[in-house]
Amino acid sequence: MQTFLKVVTIVVLMAPLLAIYGVPFIVSAKLFHSYTVLWLRDRTRLVFACGIASLGVAPAFDAFWAPKSIYLRLFDGDPVNPGSAALSIAVTWIVLTLTVGAIVRMRSPEHI
Amino acid sequence: MSHRRVLSRGLSAAATALAALGTAQAGTLHGTVSSGGQPVAGAMVTAIDASEKRRDTVYADAQGRFTLSVDFAGAMTVRARAPYFRDETRRISLGAEASSTLAFSLERLSVAEELSASLPASAHLSALAWPNQDSRSAFISQCNYCHQVGNALTRGPRDEAAWKTTVGRMEGYFALLTPSQAKEITNVLAKGFDGKPVAAVENRPYQPELSHAKVKEWVVGDAMSFIHDTDVGQEDDLYGSDEGHDLIWRLDRHDGHIDQFRLPDIDLPEGGVFSGVQLPIGVFTGKHGPHSMAQAKDGRFWITNALSSTLASFDPATKQFKLYELGRTHLYPHTVRIDKEGIVWFTITASNEVGRFDPKTEQFTAIRLPHNGFWRAVSDYAFPYVLKIAAWFPKQNLQLAVSHHRWADQGRDAFAFPYGIDVNPSDGSIWYAKLYAHKIGRIDPRTLEITEFDTPLKGPRRLRFDPEGNLWIPAFDEGGLMKFDPRTRRFETYKLPLLAHNEYEVPYALNVNPKTGDVWITSNMSDRVFRFDPKSKTFVTYAMPTRVTWLRDLVFAKDGGVCSSSSNLPAYGIEGGLASFVCLYPDGEHEATDKPATVTASASAAPIRLVKN
Numbered sequence: 089m090q091t092f093l094k095v096v097t098i099v100v101l102m103a104p105l106l107a108i109y110g111v112p113f114i115v116s117a118k119l120f121h122s123y124t125v126l127w128l129r130d131r132t133r134l135v136f137a138c139g140i141a142s143l144g145v146a147p148a149f150d151a152f153w154a155p156k157s158i159y160l161r162l163f164d165g166d167p168v169n170p171g172s173a174a175l176s177i178a179v180t181w182i183v184l185t186l187t188v189g190a191i192v193r194m195r196s197p198e199h200i
Numbered sequence: 201m202s203h204r205r206v207l208s209r210g211l212s213a214a215a216t217a218l219a220a221l222g223t224a225q226a227g228t229l230h231g232t233v234s235s236g237g238q239p240v241a242g243a244m245v246t247a248i249d250a251s252e253k254r255r256d257t258v259y260a261d262a263q264g265r266f267t268l269s270v271d272f273a274g275a276m277t278v279r280a281r282a283p284y285f286r287d288e289t290r291r292i293s294l295g296a297e298a299s300s301t302l303a304f305s306l307e308r309l310s311v312a313e314e315l316s317a318s319l320p321a322s323a324h325l326s327a328l329a330w331p332n333q334d335s336r337s338a339f340i341s342q343c344n345y346c347h348q349v350g351n352a353l354t355r356g357p358r359d360e361a362a363w364k365t366t367v368g369r370m371e372g373y374f375a376l377l378t379p380s381q382a383k384e385i386t387n388v389l390a391k392g393f394d395g396k397p398v399a400a401v402e403n404r405p406y407q408p409e410l411s412h413a414k415v416k417e418w419v420v421g422d423a424m425s426f427i428h429d430t431d432v433g434q435e436d437d438l439y440g441s442d443e444g445h446d447l448i449w450r451l452d453r454h455d456g457h458i459d460q461f462r463l464p465d466i467d468l469p470e471g472g473v474f475s476g477v478q479l480p481i482g483v484f485t486g487k488h489g490p491h492s493m494a495q496a497k498d499g500r501f502w503i504t505n506a507l508s509s510t511l512a513s514f515d516p517a518t519k520q521f522k523l524y525e526l527g528r529t530h531l532y533p534h535t536v537r538i539d540k541e542g543i544v545w546f547t548i549t550a551s552n553e554v555g556r557f558d559p560k561t562e563q564f565t566a567i568r569l570p571h572n573g574f575w576r577a578v579s580d581y582a583f584p585y586v587l588k589i590a591a592w593f594p595k596q597n598l599q600l601a602v603s604h605h606r607w608a609d610q611g612r613d614a615f616a617f618p619y620g621i622d623v624n625p626s627d628g629s630i631w632y633a634k635l636y637a638h639k640i641g642r643i644d645p646r647t648l649e650i651t652e653f654d655t656p657l658k659g660p661r662r663l664r665f666d667p668e669g670n671l672w673i674p675a676f677d678e679g680g681l682m683k684f685d686p687r688t689r690r691f692e693t694y695k696l697p698l699l700a701h702n703e704y705e706v707p708y709a710l711n712v713n714p715k716t717g718d719v720w721i722t723s724n725m726s727d728r729v730f731r732f733d734p735k736s737k738t739f740v741t742y743a744m745p746t747r748v749t750w751l752r753d754l755v756f757a758k759d760g761g762v763c764s765s766s767s768n769l770p771a772y773g774i775e776g777g778l779a780s781f782v783c784l785y786p787d788g789e790h791e792a793t794d795k796p797a798t799v800t801a802s803a804s805a806a807p808i809r810l811v812k813n
Contacts, residue, residue, distance in 0.1 A: 090593060090596075091596075093593075094593045094596055094598060097589065097592070097593075097598065098598065098601045098602060101589070101602050102601070102602055102607075105607065149601075150379070151368055152368070152371070152597060152600035152601050152606075153598075153600075153601040154600065154601040154602070154606060154607065155601070156607070
């Protein structure tokens with residue numbers, strides 16, 4: 089449990105850096121979200137866009153639990169466990185979708 | 201000396217005398233050290249008492265002759281040691297006031313493994329092949345920070361996975377490496393320390409000054425003791441701060457009696473403010489981490505407690521401590537000095553500050569030093585809070601997961617690390633060295649205005665003034681000595697003498713003898729101590745008799761001893777497995793009485809061969 093709390097603390101502290109690491113993917117997600125407005129429903133667009141962003145933001149950890157985006161670890165030639173990477177992307181995807189969804193709902197006209 | 205102390209000393213001295221058939225009663229050993237009929241000049245002859253707690257050493261003169269006045273009586277081992285020769289030991293019994301003659305005939309080492317094992321860490325390090333200067337300089341700066349690498353404890357062959365674990369553990373102990381430096385160092389150590397003997401050729405010319413010198417060692421503590429700094433008290437006793445165990449040790453060199461004083465408890469977990477950090481297990485069991493000390497005119501010692509962010513005073517007369525909280529964002533109070541006004545000045549290393557404490561008003565002022573760059577500013581502001589968060593998870597090294605020294609690839613450049621400090625005797629100004637920013641700085645003691653200067657050599661560590669107001673600075677990263685004249689603002693640099701061209705030294709500290717002006721410097725990778733004569737600009741090199749000699753602050757005792765603590769971390773890495781107080785008497789303990797005959801010729805203890813692995 090303590091390790092879990094430690095990792096959560098680390099991810100929260102390092103979230104701004106992970107967001108910076110994920111900028112190329114976040115930009116891609118934003119473009120996807122904008123260009124698919126005519127073809128996909130809002131909810132679907134949001135889920136897929138968050139999936140794209142999570143590919144750039146999802147962290148892989150080293151021996152000290154230092155997070156770095158999975159794609160950057162692969163780019164650097166660091167070993168990345170495929171199972172852990174998939175889990176990290178899935179969790180990040182869910183967290184991003186829920187967070188962005190909540191923000192979108194709060195900014196929607198019904199909430200103003 | 202108080203009556204109580206006199207009585208206490210008398211009782212303890214009597215007890216020691218009864219137990220050990222008398223101490224401080226010199227018997228004398230005379231003799232020669234030779235090999236194949238030739239004298240072995242510079243050979244070290246060491247008497248080791250039966251309990252192996254005391255060692256007295258002299259050096260053979262150019263004719264191989266020695267005279268050793270031994271402080272202890274009874275059964276003892278006498279060892280003759282010289283580079284490239286097998287140690288020869290004799291077990292003898294020497295009565296007080298007695299005299300004995302010994303003739304050592306040393307056998308030259310011919311088996312490669314034995315020869316290699318006899319070499320100091322610096323020789324073994326020459327076997328490492330570095331892919332680039334960045335990883336080599338990171339290794340020198342960070343992996344020799346507290347101990348030798350390349351000695352018997354640390355050079356054992358290990359595979360890459362084992363070295364990765366070791367290097368990772370050292371990062372937890374504050375080795376500030378980038379991920380790529382850690383990877384390269386791991387790789388180099390795994391390949392370089394392969395268990396094969398090294399065939400180093402070291403140049404050890406005999407210097408006649410050695411024949412006057414004597415080295416005395418007093419074993420203190422246990423295999424986990426970490427006596428960081430030594431200071432000499434007004435009564436000429438030695439005091440040592442055991443950073444791991446929250447103890448102050450006191451040694452009376454006349455009767456060999458050792459006392460220990462425990463710092464008062466504090467409402468902090470083990471590791472103090474650094475409780476989130478996994479400090480060396482078994483060594484760091486305290487909360488305060490007493491690091492350095494300096495004695496004020498009123499007799500009180502002022503002690504920087506690195507882990508608890510406190511300053512302590514210790515009165516040797518009453519044996520009472522008093523703690524002063526500095527605030528827990530002031531991280532790692534380090535070297536401490538006292539100026540003529542009695543103001544206590546100390547560096548605060550990990551938060552890039554200098555502390556000023558007035559004992560009269562008990563007021564503490566933290567002087568924020570220049571950041572020296574963006575990433576160092578990030579450290580200065582963020583690191584105290586990172587450590588606070590890390591403390592939520594004791595000993596789990598959370599700081600390593602979030603620190604920009606790793607993710608921003610800054611390594612040790614992420615910190616400035618103000619380290620040594622001293623007071624200019626000419627104008628009372630305060631000068632400090634920044635170990636990682638490669639700067640020295642001046643603080644005006646009245647206005648607190650700060651001026652900084654870049655040093656020509658990297659790694660300025662514990663600096664000291666000479667009586668003329670020149671500042672002497674050891675360059676840890678580059679094995680050098682720097683002299684800075686504050687009047688002209690000009691540097692002079694000197695390279696320390698190496699045993700071989702591809703070895704290096706990591707001079708941690710120096711001090712200037714106030715009587716002679718000689719600069720004494722630690723070597724730390726080759727078990728030697730240097731004396732530099734500023735007039736002739738020449739070095740005298742003293743080989744130390746105990747392998748794995750890693751010395752910190754050097755202090756001068758009234759009896760002529762140049763003293764320090766052997767504080768390789770861990771102590772069990774030192775030959776014999778224990779820390780000690782060490783005093784080197786360059787002119788012998790008893791003026792002129794035990795000097796060998798005048799030197800008329802010089803020879804070398806070491807063969808000079810030009811072969812290199």
